Amino acid sequence: xxxxxxxxxxxxxxxxxxxxxxxxxxxxxxxxxxxxxxxxxxxxxxxxxxxxxxxxxxxxxxxxxxxxxxxxxxxxxxxxxxxxxxxxxxxxxxxxxxxxxxxxxxxxxxxxxxxxxxxxxxxxxxxxxxxxxxxxxxxxxxxxxxxxxxxxxxxxxxxxxxxxxxxxxxxxxxxxxxxxxxxxxxxxxxxxxxxxxxxxxxxxxxxxxxxxxxxxxxxxxxxxxxxxxxxxxxxxxxxxxxxxxxxxxxxxxxxxxxxxxxxxxxxxxxxxxxxxxxxxxxxxxxxxxxxxxxxxxxxxxxxxxxxxxxxxxxxxxxxxxxxxxxxxxxxxxxxxxxxxxxxxxxxxxxxxxxxxxxxxxxxxxxxxxxxxxxxxxxxxxxxxxxxxxxxxxxxxxxxxxxxxxxxxxxxxxxxxxxxxxxxxxxxxxxxxxxxxxxxxxxxxxxxxxxxxxxxxxxxxxxxxxxxxxxxxxxxxxxxxxxxxxxxxxxxxxxxxxxxxxxxxxxxxxxxxxxxxxxxxxxxxxxxxxxxxxxxxxxxxxxxxxxxxxxxxxxxxxxxxxxxxxxxxxxxxxxxxxxxxxxxxxxxxxxxxxxxxxxxxxxxxxxxxxxxxxxxxxxxxxxxxxxxxxxxxxxxxxxxxxxxxxxxxxxxxxxxxxxxxxxxxxxxxxxxxxxxxxxxxxxxxxxxxxxxxxxxxxxx
Numbered sequence: 296x297x298x299x300x301x302x303x304x305x306x307x308x309x310x311x312x313x314x315x316x317x318x319x320x321x322x323x324x325x326x327x328x329x330x331x332x333x334x335x336x337x338x339x340x341x342x343x344x345x346x347x348x349x350x351x352x353x354x355x356x357x358x359x360x361x362x363x364x365x366x367x368x369x370x371x372x373x374x375x376x377x378x379x380x381x382x383x384x385x386x387x388x389x390x391x392x393x394x395x396x397x398x399x400x401x402x403x404x405x406x407x408x409x410x411x412x413x414x415x416x417x418x419x420x421x422x423x424x425x426x427x428x429x430x431x432x433x434x435x436x437x438x439x440x441x442x443x444x445x446x447x448x449x450x451x452x453x454x455x456x457x458x459x460x461x462x463x464x465x466x467x468x469x470x471x472x473x474x475x476x477x478x479x480x481x482x483x484x485x486x487x488x489x490x491x492x493x494x495x496x497x498x499x500x501x502x503x504x505x506x507x508x509x510x511x512x513x514x515x516x517x518x519x520x521x522x523x524x525x526x527x528x529x530x531x532x533x534x535x536x537x538x539x540x541x542x543x544x545x546x547x548x549x550x551x552x553x554x555x556x557x558x559x560x561x562x563x564x565x566x567x568x569x570x571x572x573x574x575x576x577x578x579x580x581x582x583x584x585x586x587x588x589x590x591x592x593x594x595x596x597x598x599x600x601x602x603x604x605x606x607x608x609x610x611x612x613x614x615x616x617x618x619x620x621x622x623x624x625x626x627x628x629x630x631x632x633x634x635x636x637x638x639x640x641x642x643x644x645x646x647x648x649x650x651x652x653x654x655x656x657x658x659x660x661x662x663x664x665x666x667x668x669x670x671x672x673x674x675x676x677x678x679x680x681x682x683x684x685x686x687x688x689x690x691x692x693x694x695x696x697x698x699x700x701x702x703x704x705x706x707x708x709x710x711x712x713x714x715x716x717x718x719x720x721x722x723x724x725x726x727x728x729x730x731x732x733x734x735x736x737x738x739x740x741x742x743x744x745x746x747x748x749x750x751x752x753x754x755x756x757x758x759x760x761x762x763x764x765x766x767x768x769x770x771x772x773x774x775x776x777x778x779x780x781x782x783x784x785x786x787x788x789x790x791x792x793x794x795x796x797x798x799x800x801x802x803x804x805x806x807x808x809x810x811x812x813x814x815x816x817x818x819x820x821x822x823x824x825x826x827x828x829x830x831x832x833x834x835x836x837x838x839x840x841x842x843x844x845x846x847x848x849x850x851x852x853x854x855x856x857x858x859x860x861x862x863x864x865x866x867x868x869x870x871x872x873x874x875x876x877x878x879x880x881x882x883x884x885x886x887x888x889x890x891x892x893x894x895x896x897x898x899x900x901x902x903x904x905x906x907x908x909x910x911x912x913x914x915x916x917x918x919x920x921x922x923x924x925x926x927x928x929x930x931x932x933x934x935x936x937x938x939x940x941x942x943x944x945x946x947x948x949x950x951x952x953x954x955x956x957x958x959x960x961x962x963x964x965x966x967x968x969x970x971x972x973x974x975x976x977x978x979x980x981x982x983x984x985x986x987x988x989x990x991x992x993x994x
Contacts, residue, residue: 296783297346299333301421304458305670306661307334309423311465313675314474319683321690323476324466324660325539328526329483329768331463338460350418350452353445354411359402365410366391366398369417371782373665377420383441384416412441415448418455424672426458467531476692478537479527481519483768486722488546488711490516490767493732495546495711499570499718506729508736515767516549520556536560536694539657541769542721543567543608543714550709551601560604560697562657564714564861565590568607571710581886582611582863588643591652593702596709604702606693608657608714612636614862617658621666622961622968625673631967632678637687650700651689657714662857666975715859722769725776730814731791735766737807738795745802755801762797774856775814781856788815822973823849823869825980829987830872832879836936843881846872847980851972864970865891865962871978875985876946882939882960882972889935891964896941899957899977901948906941908933915939919947945982952984 314320336342349357349364357365370388372378379385390404405413419437427434433454436447443451469475481487488495490512493505528534536559540549543563553561568590569577576589584590593604612635620628636654643652664671682688712718722728742759745751771791774784781787792810799806828845849869852860868883880896888894889912898904903922910916915935919928932942950956957977962969 296786297344299330300337300344300347300455300459301418302661303334303337303462304418304426304455305421305423306664307462308458308465309425309664309670309672310660311462311469312423312425312429313672313679314469315465316676317679317683318472318474319690320679321474321692321695323478323537323693324469325478325480325537326466326527327480327484327541328523329765331526331530334459334462337456347452350414351449352414354407354414357410359399362402362405362410363398365413366401366405369413372417372420376668376670377665381416381420381440383412384420387413387416408442411443411445411448415443415451416441418451422455422458424670430454463530470531473692476537476694477527477531477535478539478693479523479535480539480541481516482522482526483519483764484541484770485516485519485764485767486542486544486713486719486769486772487516487519487540487549487552488544489719489723490519491546491548491552493723495548496719496723498546498711499716500720500724503720503724504726504729505723506732506736508733510736512739512767513552515764517552517555518764519767520552520558524556524558537562543657544712544719544769545605545709546711547596547598547709548711550596550603551598554598554601554603558603560593560606560693562606562608562655562693564610564712564717565607566610566717566861567710567712567714568594568605568706570712570717571596571706571708587639588646588652589704591639591643591654592647592650592704593653593697593700594704594706595702596706604697605706605709606653606655608655609639610714611862612654612656613658614860616656617663617858618860618974619968619970620674621663621668621671622971623963624966625667625669625671626677627966629674629678629681631965633681633685633688636682637685640687648703653691653696653700655693659858715861721776721778721859722772725778727775727814727816728772731772731775734792734795734810734814735763737809738766738798739763741804742798742802745804751802759798759801762794762801766791766794779856779859784815785813788813822976823847823978826872826983829874829983830879831874832872832877832881832940832942834879834932834934834940834942836934836938836940838883838937843870843872846870846879846881847978849972849978851970851974860974864972864974866960866970866972869960869972869978871980873945873980873983875983875987877942877944878948878956878980878982880941880943880958880960884939888939888962891962891969892966893963894939895961895963896943897959897961898948899959900955901950904948906931906943908939908941911935911939917941950982952982954982956980956982 349361352361370391378388387409391401427437466477470477492511493509496503524534534557538558538561540561545563545567576586578584590607593606596603596605639654640652682690715721742763771787773779774787796806796810824847826845826847830846832842851864851866863885865884865886866882867885870881872879891911894908896906905920907918907920908915915933917928917931917933919926919931930944930947934940957979959971959973959977961971
């Protein structure tokens with residue numbers, strides 16, 4: 296798959312270049328060894344992927360299968376920010392039609408030039424904006440917009456490779472000049488506590504189902520740790536002092552093993568600290584921190600004489616960047632974050648024994664920026680520049696802070712969990728996760744038995760163990776179960792089982808039939824239900840069960856498969872229904888809506904419609920806008936008491952039976968987005984005909 300290569304030219308390169316622009320901004324970047332291995336495979340070992348292979352093919356030589364692959368895979372990018380802004384790419388997107396439509400039926404609509412431009416655009420859109428600022432030839436290539444030749448296409452792919460070549464040297468330069476601390480992760484990104492003891496999952500999830508085989512793979516965990524440190528030193532010239540355990544996954548069991556490889560500090564989520572201190576450091580139901588000075592400082596965790604310092608991320612601030620600021624004006628959003636940091640400093644001042652508050656903001660370095668209109672450039676530039684100029688904010692490398700202000704507080708027993716809901720539910724407990732773990736166990740037992748054979752060369756055994764270590768990585772289990780889903784679930788499943796099959800193949804043994812059977816069984820998760828009948832709603836803001844019994848329902852969560860939203864948003868539940876003349880929307884909140892400024896019902900279809908609701912602290916008012924121009928709002932009802940209810944005539948939206956209706960709810964304060972439902976995508980409905988209920992009953 297192409298994700299290392301595409302995120303490489305967009306995010307790994309871009310994040311480093313942002314830091315090069317502001318040398319005074321210090322921070323910490325974690326580089327996973329298996330990611331670095333894949334980058335080097337492209338740059339130093341002529342590596343490729345199916346996506347790149349098809350990109351390189353001459354457009355006039357594509358066969359039917361290659362063309363179908365292009366139409367199925369080369370629109371995998373955020374439509375609003377990475378396709379729609381480019382007229383030629385968006386033209387091709389529209390020509391492809393519904394991505395539900397079979398690619399074969401769309402092939403005839405595409406010319407040779409269409410295919411070539413598509414090959415270019417899906418690679419070009421993953422270049423970071425700074426790359427175009429730095430390279431005038433690349434900028435001219437972008438401005439051409441389409442009608443590229445084969446030679447031009449191959450030139451672009453070489454430019455892509457050149458950016459990949461810069462990633463590791465850029466990070467080494469940032470490290471060597473003292474601006475960035477580089478940290479590591481266990482080599483193939485396993486959930487270390489689960490390798491050590493799968494039963495540790497029950498600390499956060501008592502009674503959860505576990506795999507049949509519960510043997511400890513602690514020796515494998517140690518291999519992942521030792522190899523990570525050695526590889527990091529080989530690439531960057533020094534051993535890492537810090538480590539981000541995969542997915543922030545920690546337990547008391549693994550402290551000594553991490554300390555043994557020379558790691559001085561690790562990081563995870565604030566909820567781990569909360570559960571390790573029996574709630575002493577935690578948030579109240581309103582989200583306010585109890586004892587904030589105790590979160591914004593390092594702690595020590597020890598196993599006998601082996602000790603680590605630990606920091607715990609503020610997941611509210613981290614999720615603002617990862618999930619919410621993308622919908623706000625970038626300078627205003629950056630100022631909001633800066634203001635929150637200054638507020639934390641004031642709140643902790645005088646309560647932290649003379650030490651400054653350390654505020655860890657930790658999130659995926661690559662996965663959120665495609666959801667920002669400009670790739671996050673305006674937000675990051677303003678944030679970095681202001682952070683180094685404001686008197687009360689001091690960006691630091693973690694190692695420097697810990698050297699100046701080492702931990703004085705001690706965790707007696709470190710809670711076992713990850714940075715996602717303080718548990719391991721994503722990676723164990725679901726029958727698919729457990730089935731995968733049992734396949735790993737079966738393969739590992741076979742490999743251990745093979746070590747005593749005389750007919751196997753040491754190199755073959757080492758290769759077989761490498762395949763097993765890869766299969767222990769967390770990402771396979773991320774896609775198993777019902778927590779995360781994508782169009783590529785079956786492929787992830789196939790690849791996981793392929794690594795296990797490879798163990799047997801390398802050993803020259805027959806592959807068990809169970810490894811040829813798919814583990815993934817579930818269909819892709821739907822983000823909301825559909826109405827089951829007409830809803831007769833009195834718009835009065837009061838919670839009336841039977842009015843909404845047949846409505847559709849959305850439970851807020853993260854629709855972004857590669858990231859998980861941890862902090863609780865304002866919206867608790869969203870219901871939506873209709874009768875023959877109106878669509879009705881109900882918002883239940885976790886926090887008081889009266890403390891917010893505005894609620895927006897934003898329509899993607901009909902395009903550009905926004906119902907703007909204000910006056911939440913008194914008498915709510917609704918204004919109908921189309922592309923920010925006021926329309927006739929007569930007939931729109933809105934009321935708020937215990938819930939917010941909205942009723943909109945289909946006639947006001949100029950919709951007729953059978954028309955598609957796509958909308959989302961967004962809540963803002965001071966022009967900043969506080970929450971959105973759905974977090975990605977839209978609620979999708981079809982305007983009902985008069986006989987909707989009869990047809991539903993008949994079906």
